[in-house]
Amino acid sequence: MFNSSLYQLGGALRAKKISSVELTQLYLERITALNPELNAYITLNPEISLAQAREADARIASGNAAALTGIPVAQKDIFCAKGWRTTCGSKMLHNFISPYDAHVIAQFNQAGAVNLGKTNMDEFAMGSSNETSYFGPVKNPWDKARVPGGSSGGTAAAVAARLCAAATGTDTGGSIRQPAALCGISGLKPTYGVCSRYGMIAFASSLDQAGPMGRSAEDLALMMNVMAGFDERDSTSLQRDKEDYARNLSKPLHGLRIGLPKEFFAEGLGSDVALAIEAAIAEYKKLGATIVDISLPNSKLSVPVYYVLAPAEASSNLSRFDGVRYGYRAPEYTDLADMYEKSRAQGFGAEVKRRIMIGTYVLSHGYYDAYYLQAQKIRRLIAQDFTEAYKQCDVIMGPTSPSTAFKLGEKGDDPVQMYLSDIYTIAVNLAGLPGMSIPCGFGDNNMPVGLQIIGNYFDEARMLNVAHQYQLATDWHSRAPQVL
């Protein structure tokens, strides 16, 4: 049951081979057994989950079931869910019971999915290892001494360890794709604006995008059918016709032109990762694809540009956490300024404070043009590189991450080393393009390697097709860690 696809689970539920309550209980039991070691979930609420499962069973009985009705889905703890504690991985929100539903949560509720729990994450989504969570690091189910990646590390670990059928993530600079790669699962970051950001706690508003994480491209397509869609409460939400993301899954790949950016295969890429990627490309050739060498000359600047723009937006987005209307307030203070400074100093962790400091600095008087404005201009150059590249190819492929999962604590106190692990994913967010990661083998220490697939704007259905055809031909995506 834990290895079934969403199609299979939906079928079993509608055929009444299993009830949603039974399925939810099975998952809850598995979580009870494995989560203490993996720390993939921050908050469980079996009462609400089972109530939703009962409703789903009633809906199935009445014959009104949708594709995901009754299926237990985990939610990254960045999405506000009414009645659920929503922490964003931070002490600042350790006691925040959300009074409202994010658009994405409402979409799942409407589809009849069961909210299985809130998954662990780097604090305010700032991190690439899940070590910045106030609720402790998540362990990689393939090797518990290693990180699951971040920031959607709890989701990635939960999916890999079969602690949920599928789950949500968010991706600001690689936070869906990198943990998906490090945990050996599939993850999709849609085109910016495809999934509403309403109720998704903001990190860097112009880059944040929600997306699904699951065990196969086929599962992701079903998840996208629920998550995507226009929302009038988000000014950046795109007004587009509803689409079926599964519609192209079975198309053959003959004639597909795959662009390989030379910058993604240069110095810094682990040789074990390179080997796995090359093998995946060879497989695509077998499936009928042709290879085009391309260049994204400005992509090397994406890390510096990102570490100006994202902290700048974050420094402002996180100003609302001031201990006045909700969230953490320091127990002792002398006056208003002291209350602000202590509440924020105690409520935020080190990485969050670091990024607030960077962002505040680059926006402050005298530095704006040199940092923020310059970064926004280079952002355009980076986006233009992709526009050029898509004149020659249909999708771009490369590694998701330069290495497989590193050890907990390994990158310890050097933020710059940590930041560089997002080198292949960030440019996609800067351009607003869709990107995904699928498992394509194993590297040193038998840790999973992720293949990154970058599509043109709104090409999600095609990317899912490209990933699905590979998953029909290979079985990397169905390998499971021996967690017990």
Added chain:
Amino acid sequence: MTWEIVIGLEVHTQLSTNTKIFSGASTAYGAESNTQADAVSIALPGVLPVLNKGAVERAIKFGLAVGAHIAPRSVFARKNYFYPDLPKGYQISQFDLPVVGPGALTILVEPLSGNAKPYEKVVRITRAHLEEDAGKSVHGDSQGVTGVDLNRAGTPLLEIVSEPDMCSASEAVAYAKALHSLVRWIGICDGNMQEGSFRCDVNVSVRRPGEPLGTRREIKNLNSFKFMQQAIDYEVQWQIDTIENGGKIHQATVLFNPDTGETRAMRSKEDAHDYRYFPDPDLLPLDISEKWKEQIRATLPELPQAKRGRYIGEFALNEYDANILTSSREMADFFDAAVDCLPSQPKLIANWIMGEISALLARDKLEIGNCPVSAVWLAGLLTRVSDNTINVKTAKEILDGAWGRNQLFAKLIQAQASIDAEIESKGLKQVSDSGAIEKIVDEIIAANADKVAEYRSGKDKLFGFFVGLAMKASKGKANPAQLNDILKKKLAG
């Protein structure tokens, strides 16, 4: 040695929308604390702003009314600072790309001093931009704490910034008044100063003639024209005294204390001037098409200045009358509605509005907007004055009587019927039958032979005495002009 005064204004007008600028929460004034503070107003994690069309329309309306450039693309920016009444830790405002660009407003300045004559002046408007209002801090009973009410947070504001074109408190007040009248005239702001719908920040500096601009101090949040006058007068004198005593002016934000009539600097915020503006990533650029702009232009009422010109040119009113009649939209609407019903008599109507009607309004502390008789009714009454059915004295009596009974007719035909019925039933028609008037005059002459003799021997002043007697005898209904003629003729003998 003389001093030049340099004044510029920043006026925050609350736009008269139903909802907040970035959410669907009500902006109604006076609700219980925080009951109109929705998820966006209290800045819950994850909530997002969506721009209110009504706020943009009002901004465009203002821009068109002051002949300003409407930016085809403007941008919302975040102004970052911490304050308890600012829930997001930033205010969404517009910075380098405001919706309204340079424009101008012509004002009429009435100097305070002696017999100086009113004069017109053009004040340049630098820009006007949309932004959100903050909440309110409430200082309650509890010691050491401040309460925060976020009902007002997110109310749309149009901040209108002038050039430093004013050089006296009178000019500043005249500008503020003209702006106040204009925003109400075009219906974008209720102008209620007690409720904070129209708040003025005044930048004041002084300099010796010919010297560069002095350092300015900003008087914050003035919410009455009287306070503005007092605050500027005090501030100017304070700055002059400070410099003349060898001191220096430091840039500062000051508050006016109406109890003492003094201004004092606010406790300076150490980092107040690093707002870290940047474009709000949650909001896209605001595009205003030529078509939309023209649609809004078509809804603009005739503006006060144009109306004033038309009253003088078309109706031959004098400048003073034209100014009074265009001092508010309600006043002009009243006048226009009456003229529409009685197009031949604009001067008569103007006289009545500025005379009888204004006097009665003043007596009862009413505004023209809630005048107990409608403009249409007044036109109906004056129709009967102008066609000599009744005389002025009778008309005044009818008005006095009608005042207490709320004559709010919207249609002339009904108002006219009601007035005519009253004239008919009470027999108020003026007597224009020369035979009847002659009879009255003959009787008076006969009964007052001694006075007639005095009159005929040169005591002209007695004419009024005879008019009074004749009027009284006609029960006030005699046609005054006719009566005069007949009296004159008969007294001449």
Added chain:
Amino acid sequence: MTLTNADVQKVARLARLAMDEAEIESARSQLTGIFNLIAEMQAVDTKGIAPMSHAQDLSQRLREDVVTETNQRELFQSIAPQVEAGLYLVPQVIE
């Protein structure tokens, strides 16, 4: 580039983050490292390039001016640190 402790202190103050001497020192050294990473950007010629604020070149959608929100004060204030008589309480504000 080199940051001084005074620079860091000023930024911490702007961001309302209390920091002691040791934290300022460690922040200074880490921020210096990060700014050296960012410095790579400065050499790029961006003359004539328009800054990119959003992923898509679209314009702002407008909301009709209609009340959609109802009073949820009780729910919202149930998670507030300190409230009294419907007001959020903070240490006294002095103007």
